[in-house]
Amino acid sequence: MSDKKPIIEFRGVTFWYGGANDKPAIKNINLKIHEGEYVALLGLNGAGKTTLQLCINGVIPNSIMGEFEGEVIVYGNDTYDTPVREMAKFVGMVFDNPEFQLSQMSVAEEIALGMESLGFSYDEMTKTITEVLEIVGLRGLEDRSPFGLSGGQQQRLSIASALAMRPKILVMDEPTSNVDPIGKEEIFAVAEQLNREKNMTVIMAEHEVEVMAAYADIVVVMHEGEILLNGTPEEVFSNVDLIHKLGLRMPQVTEYAHRLNQLNLASIEKPYPVTLDSAVERFKDIL
Amino acid sequence: MQGIVIPITMVPGNSTIHRMNPLPKLLWTLGILALSFSTRNIAVLGVACLIGLLLVFYSGITKAYVRVAMILFPISLTLITLQSIAPAFPRPWTAIVGFGPFTIYQEGIYSGISLLLRIMAMTTWAMVTIMTSHPSDIFTSLKKIGMPYVLNFIFVMTLQLIPILQSEFGIVLNAQKSRAMKGSGFGAILPSMVPVFVGAIERVQQLSISLESRAFGSSGKKTSFRQVRMAFSDYVALFLGFLVPGAATYWVIVDKSLDWSHSMVFSPAFSITLVLGATIGFLVFVFFAIRAALSA
Numbered sequence: 281m282s283d284k285k286p287i288i289e290f291r292g293v294t295f296w297y298g299g300a301n302d303k304p305a306i307k308n309i310n311l312k313i314h315e316g317e318y319v320a321l322l323g324l325n326g327a328g329k330t331t332l333q334l335c336i337n338g339v340i341p342n343s344i345m346g347e348f349e350g351e352v353i354v355y356g357n358d359t360y361d362t363p364v365r366e367m368a369k370f371v372g373m374v375f376d377n378p379e380f381q382l383s384q385m386s387v388a389e390e391i392a393l394g395m396e397s398l399g400f401s402y403d404e405m406t407k408t409i410t411e412v413l414e415i416v417g418l419r420g421l422e423d424r425s426p427f428g429l430s431g432g433q434q435q436r437l438s439i440a441s442a443l444a445m446r447p448k449i450l451v452m453d454e455p456t457s458n459v460d461p462i463g464k465e466e467i468f469a470v471a472e473q474l475n476r477e478k479n480m481t482v483i484m485a486e487h488e489v490e491v492m493a494a495y496a497d498i499v500v501v502m503h504e505g506e507i508l509l510n511g512t513p514e515e516v517f518s519n520v521d522l523i524h525k526l527g528l529r530m531p532q533v534t535e536y537a538h539r540l541n542q543l544n545l546a547s548i549e550k551p552y553p554v555t556l557d558s559a560v561e562r563f564k565d566i567l
Numbered sequence: 568m569q570g571i572v573i574p575i576t577m578v579p580g581n582s583t584i585h586r587m588n589p590l591p592k593l594l595w596t597l598g599i600l601a602l603s604f605s606t607r608n609i610a611v612l613g614v615a616c617l618i619g620l621l622l623v624f625y626s627g628i629t630k631a632y633v634r635v636a637m638i639l640f641p642i643s644l645t646l647i648t649l650q651s652i653a654p655a656f657p658r659p660w661t662a663i664v665g666f667g668p669f670t671i672y673q674e675g676i677y678s679g680i681s682l683l684l685r686i687m688a689m690t691t692w693a694m695v696t697i698m699t700s701h702p703s704d705i706f707t708s709l710k711k712i713g714m715p716y717v718l719n720f721i722f723v724m725t726l727q728l729i730p731i732l733q734s735e736f737g738i739v740l741n742a743q744k745s746r747a748m749k750g751s752g753f754g755a756i757l758p759s760m761v762p763v764f765v766g767a768i769e770r771v772q773q774l775s776i777s778l779e780s781r782a783f784g785s786s787g788k789k790t791s792f793r794q795v796r797m798a799f800s801d802y803v804a805l806f807l808g809f810l811v812p813g814a815a816t817y818w819v820i821v822d823k824s825l826d827w828s829h830s831m832v833f834s835p836a837f838s839i840t841l842v843l844g845a846t847i848g849f850l851v852f853v854f855f856a857i858r859a860a861l862s863a
């Protein structure tokens with residue numbers, strides 16, 4: 281993987297929002313993301329996940345005021361001098377406050393908005409609308425007002441709107457925060473499926489450690505604006521002490537493996553297992 | 568607060584007028600607007616009003632129309648009161664009768680009635696258009712004839728923002744009530760404005776970020792999802808929309824005999840009754856409006 285050229289590259293990125301806060305929201309970020317990777321961003325509230333994500337399509341520094349250092353290169357475009365609306369052709373964004381992003385009279389028109397700007401034909405649009413509504417499980421709501429939907433439905437709608445533009449990169453900021461448990465599963469499954477079948481690069485900020493450990497190729501742990509850990513889920517979650525110190529949760533099986541080691545009940549070598557399946561596999565030999 | 572909100576939106580239906588393309592409707596409305604501004608003749612304005620009312624009745628939007636008219640009409644009645652004592656008319660004025668410390672003038676009564684009819688004619692036609700057309704269809708057809716996309720968007724957005732702000736306003740008001748602040752009357756409304764408007768600004772910022780993230784405003788060909796068709800009958804209606812109001816406007820401008828401001832004479836009894844009626848009508852409305860605002 282490392283021999284391939286990254287499609288997203290952060291080089292020494294630091295960003296301060298204006299105002300009284302003298303601490304940068306993200307600090308000296310260096311990060312390479314390759315095509316088709318599923319990247320999970322973990323971190324406490326205020327760690328800088330959203331800020332980092334906003335840099336990917338250039339909303340930072342182009343549309344949000346502040347002080348920006350370093351550079352972000354996405355598919356060869358320096359976001360600093362590429363308009364956000366151009367980046368939109370390959371980066372789809374799902375923001376964390378869906379109700380603030382709606383503007384149209386109906387669900388269908390809301391989804392069509394991006395496609396209209398990209399010049400899709402009418403037939404393509406109707407076909408795509410059906411497709412993406414099917415994917416996010418909102419079929420039949422085409423003519424409803426987006427403002428009359430529930431929070432979870434609005435979140436699904438904003439995913440559908442992003443997907444309709446056929447992005448190569450899908451950036452999702454806590455896309456399941458308003459969704460019920462079953463809906464969460466569905467949305468994670470959708471992201472996983474797009475990643476696996478369409479080779480879409482997914483960058484997801486989430487608090488659901490378990491799911492991320494299972495689906496993500498890469499886990500990035502942020503704390504106070506810095507990247508502290510970056511690697512496969514196994515590598516990252518093997519840093520048990522650091523993760524505990526940061527106050528983050530671990531996958532339960534990883535926690536368990538670590539406990540077994542500590543209590544000298546077993547000696548499980550790092551990297552620890554992070555999913556139930558791999559744990560069963562590993563524990564079979566040991567126990 | 569809800570009581571004061573004027574509900575001007577589409578009333579679903581399947582009348583001929585509903586099925587028409589929005590463009591001829593808009594053109595007719597503009598034509599009536601031009602006509603109404605070109606004349607003070609009570610008969611011409613009255614007929615325009617009447618035809619508008621027939622269309623309201625015919626397209627089945629009467630209930631929604633009446634709800635709006637119940638607010639608009641009493642407010643417009645002030646025109647009669649104010650005009651009758653201070654006409655927007657070149658002097659000299661002809662006095663009819665005294666009215667307390669004021670004098671009611673012939674030109675004032677005429678001017679008041681014609682202004683009232685003018686407003687009712689224009690709003691009635693506008694409401695027929697708005698209440699029988701899907702807003703998206705109106706915007707799509709305007710886009711087709713060259714209205715800038717962004718301008719269009721601003722209209723759609725404003726239309727969407729109003730109910731949102733209303734509901735947020737209600738939420739903030741309730742929150743303040745539950746914190747035992749004075750939750751009714753004007754004193755409560757002012758502090759609620761602040762969070763609502765701060766919220767509105769943030770909403771607009773977020774929205775603009777979301778829009779550009781969806782390629783809004785990008786260069787290159789744009790397409791339209793909403794399709795509006797022009798049927799043959801729509802072309803006929805469009806043609807007539809140029810012809811009929813156009814010809815009528817030309818006629819009212821050219822024909823000087825339509826100036827009835829002096830030939831139409833109002834008796835003192837009629838004038839007093841009219842002005843009193845208009846004033847009382849307005850005051851009753853104000854009374855109910857304030858009561859509704861305070862109890863909301």
Ligand SMILES: Nc1ncnc2c1ncn2[C@@H]1O[C@H](COP(=O)(O)OP(=O)(O)OP(=O)(O)O)[C@@H](O)[C@H]1O
Pocket residue numbers: 297298299301304305306323324325326327328329330331332
């Ligand atoms: N618009 C803003 N103006 C000023 N400061 C901001 C703004 N947005 C975020 N910050 C600050 O930047 C830092 C990083 O915030 P960010 O939203 O990126 O964190 P996050 O990891 O997404 O948190 P969460 O899990 O709560 O979404 C925080 O200290 C936050 O207070």
Ligand SMILES: [Mg+2]
Pocket residue numbers: 329330331376453485
């Ligand atoms: Mg965030």
